[in-house]
Amino acid sequence: MWLIRRFGGLFGMIAVVVFFAASLPETFLTLRNWLNIGQQISMLAVIAATMTVVMVMGDFDLSVGSMASLSGIVAATLFVQDWSIPAAVAAAVAVGLAGGLFNGIIVSLVGILPFVGTLATLTVFSGLAFLISDGRTIFGRDIPAPFGDFARGGPPLASVDDRVLLLPNLVIVAALVVLVVWVVLEQTTYGRRLYAIGGNREAARLAGVPVRTLRLTAFAFTGVGAALAGLMYASRVASANPTQGDGLMLTAIAAVFLGMTLTRDGQPRVLATLVGVVVLGVLDNGLTQMRVDSYVREVLVGTIILIAVGLSALGRDGLVRR
Amino acid sequence: MTFRSTLIGLSMAMGLGAPALAQDVAVITPYLAQPGTQFYVDGFTARAEEAGWDLNVIDTAGDVAAVISRMEDVVTQGVDAIVINVDPAQVGAGLQTAADAGIPVVGMDAGSDPLVAANVTSNGYAMAAETAVYVANRIGGKGGVVMFTFDPFPPVQVRGVVADAVFGNFPDIEILDRITPDVSDGGIADSRAQMEAILSANPEPGSIAAVWAAWDQPALGALQAIEAAGRDDEGIVITGIDANPQARDAIAAGGNFEASVAQDFEGIGTAAADTVARLLAGEDLVRRVIYVPTQLITSANAD
Numbered sequence: 081m082w083l084i085r086r087f088g089g090l091f092g093m094i095a096v097v098v099f100f101a102a103s104l105p106e107t108f109l110t111l112r113n114w115l116n117i118g119q120q121i122s123m124l125a126v127i128a129a130t131m132t133v134v135m136v137m138g139d140f141d142l143s144v145g146s147m148a149s150l151s152g153i154v155a156a157t158l159f160v161q162d163w164s165i166p167a168a169v170a171a172a173v174a175v176g177l178a179g180g181l182f183n184g185i186i187v188s189l190v191g192i193l194p195f196v197g198t199l200a201t202l203t204v205f206s207g208l209a210f211l212i213s214d215g216r217t218i219f220g221r222d223i224p225a226p227f228g229d230f231a232r233g234g235p236p237l238a239s240v241d242d243r244v245l246l247l248p249n250l251v252i253v254a255a256l257v258v259l260v261v262w263v264v265l266e267q268t269t270y271g272r273r274l275y276a277i278g279g280n281r282e283a284a285r286l287a288g289v290p291v292r293t294l295r296l297t298a299f300a301f302t303g304v305g306a307a308l309a310g311l312m313y314a315s316r317v318a319s320a321n322p323t324q325g326d327g328l329m330l331t332a333i334a335a336v337f338l339g340m341t342l343t344r345d346g347q348p349r350v351l352a353t354l355v356g357v358v359v360l361g362v363l364d365n366g367l368t369q370m371r372v373d374s375y376v377r378e379v380l381v382g383t384i385i386l387i388a389v390g391l392s393a394l395g396r397d398g399l400v401r402r
Numbered sequence: 403m404t405f406r407s408t409l410i411g412l413s414m415a416m417g418l419g420a421p422a423l424a425q426d427v428a429v430i431t432p433y434l435a436q437p438g439t440q441f442y443v444d445g446f447t448a449r450a451e452e453a454g455w456d457l458n459v460i461d462t463a464g465d466v467a468a469v470i471s472r473m474e475d476v477v478t479q480g481v482d483a484i485v486i487n488v489d490p491a492q493v494g495a496g497l498q499t500a501a502d503a504g505i506p507v508v509g510m511d512a513g514s515d516p517l518v519a520a521n522v523t524s525n526g527y528a529m530a531a532e533t534a535v536y537v538a539n540r541i542g543g544k545g546g547v548v549m550f551t552f553d554p555f556p557p558v559q560v561r562g563v564v565a566d567a568v569f570g571n572f573p574d575i576e577i578l579d580r581i582t583p584d585v586s587d588g589g590i591a592d593s594r595a596q597m598e599a600i601l602s603a604n605p606e607p608g609s610i611a612a613v614w615a616a617w618d619q620p621a622l623g624a625l626q627a628i629e630a631a632g633r634d635d636e637g638i639v640i641t642g643i644d645a646n647p648q649a650r651d652a653i654a655a656g657g658n659f660e661a662s663v664a665q666d667f668e669g670i671g672t673a674a675a676d677t678v679a680r681l682l683a684g685e686d687l688v689r690r691v692i693y694v695p696t697q698l699i700t701s702a703n704a705d
Contacts (some may be wrong), residue, residue, distance in 0.1 A: 104479070106480075107478045107479060107480065110478070112478065113478045116471075116474040116475065116478060119471075119474075120471040120474065123467070146524045201588075205466070214586060216585075218491075219489065219491055220491050227495065231495060231496060232494070232495045243502050243503070256668045284498050313467050316467050316495060317467050317470065317472060317492045317493070318491060318492060318494055319466070319489075319491065319492045321466070323464070324465070324466060324467070326683060327463075327464075327465055364468075364471065364475075365471075365475050365478075367473050368460065368475040368476065369476070369479040370480060371426075371456070373478075374434075374459070374460050374461040374462070374463075375461070
């Protein structure tokens with residue numbers, strides 16, 4: 081029984097992959113398709129990985145989606161004013177850092193619940209994005225060509241049927257972000273202390289862990305991660321729109337929860353989060369290729385998340401009560 | 403035998419069926435929830451059913467990056483053609499993927515791009531000519547005309563160019579002003595304010611013969627200004643373009659707002675499907691932009 085409880089989530093996710101591999105024998109398990117999936121989930125992977133940092137402490141950041149929109153708008157607006165690409169990108173990341181630290185201050189120093197505090201900053205960041213852009217989409221000649229080309233490029237990997245396969249730049253960026261978060265959470269005192277806060281905040285405080293400072297700084301990760309993801313999105317569509325990143329927030333939280341069903345103690349782990357992101361990407365990719373209706377696809381994805389998290393919750397209850 | 407047919411049935415049910423003879427076409431849009439887009443898709447779907455295509459309509463609910471992702475997915479799936487309803491400049495990565503795989507992409511009122519085999523849309527030049535000529539004929543080729551244009555937005559800029567040419571061809575038509583309204587609040591309010599200023603500057607009844615607007619909002623603003631100034635009995639002729647519901651109501655009411663031009667959204671969908679059919683038949687398209695006829699809307703057919 082414990083085997084199902086412990087590895088049920090993992091089996092379920094492998095089953096999803098096997099199902100698509102059997103249903104789409106010609107295309108699903110090809111290198112080209114997996115590079116596509118990698119590229120499609122890269123932005124979500126960055127946001128979900130950094131979201132894991134705050135969720136480790138039992139906190140949330142609901143403002144990441146609108147921060148992603150805002151950072152794209154900031155960079156694009158600076159492009160219009162003839163800033164160089166590195167300068168504009170750095171400014172957008174700085175905005176993300178500032179927004180993240182602001183979230184950290186209101187949550188840890190002021191003591192507002194993360195749900196309420198970041199819901200408010202979600203609205204603020206979104207409003208700023210509309211304010212700066214006048215509600216318009218910035219595209220075309222206003223976006224420098226190398227910025228849009230970044231998302232389309234990457235080092236060549238192989239050649240299949242005379243078509244060169246690239247390792248997409250966006251996948252490389254996402255892999256680096258996941259690596260950094262993994263090192264921070266799993267290999268440093270800082271990260272272990274975040275887990276201690278998540279386990280029991282009061283006990284951590286009494287043990288001498290600087291809870292306030294840690295919670296404050298941890299939100300910098302989600303801010304910067306959101307800004308990076310927003311820039312990746314803007315590069316992929318070679319344009320910036322004040323709402324384009326908004327959808328990333330809920331999906332990122334869903335990915336962390338999916339990942340939590342895989343870990344032994346139900347804690348957020350960044351590699352488990354990555355598996356959650358991949359599963360969500362695989363579902364979108366596979367169901368599209370199987371020509372499942374867009375709206376049915378959304379219902380299916382939501383249901384699968386419910387089943388996965390529900391089974392895991394039942395399993396854990398079973399351990400505690402019975 | 404039963405076992406075998408069960409297997410076949412099972413595999414068919416799972417989508418593993420025999421190689422499909424029907425051709426696979428994917429329509430991908432972020433805007434399916436918008437009424438105009440639904441008309442395009444209805445027109446397209448009707449023609450696709452006649453042709454017996456396996457049609458997959460994909461909505462990404464406003465997410466443009468997801469349009470690129472879904473284009474990549476259907477390219478992997480190996481569809482025969484893709485139809486998009488989004489600015490090609492924003493989905494360049496998806497267009498490149500399709501081009502590399504040799505899959506044609508047709509635009510449904512999407513915009514032109516070297517990687518789009520053809521874009522099916524309405525002819526902005528023709529729409530502007532229709533209303534400009536309507537104005538010139540209605541005022542007997544003479545009098546003062548106020549123009550509302552918007553050159554920063556290319557699809558509207560072409561309308562202004564055509565109207566300039568038409569009015570320039572009538573020696574007795576004088577352009578009183580060529581106004582670019584502030585559109586940040588939708589365009590009606592600022593157009594009304596600008597029109598009020600022009601009415602004050604031209605107080606003589608009959609000094610303004612007509613208002614030609616490159617789209618409906620300035621026409622509605624001008625109408626409000628003329629009515630508020632009590633000069634709606636001077637016979638000032640107003641025209642717009644697009645025939646949105648508010649404009650249709652104003653035209654049907656029989657006041658100064660006399661004409662607009664309606665695009666045939668469903669017809670654009672049908673023509674996009676016809677274009678896909680030609681591409682699937684191996685035809686080389688010479689025209690990269692395909693125009694669908696529009697209709698002049700007056701009080702006779704505004705309802």
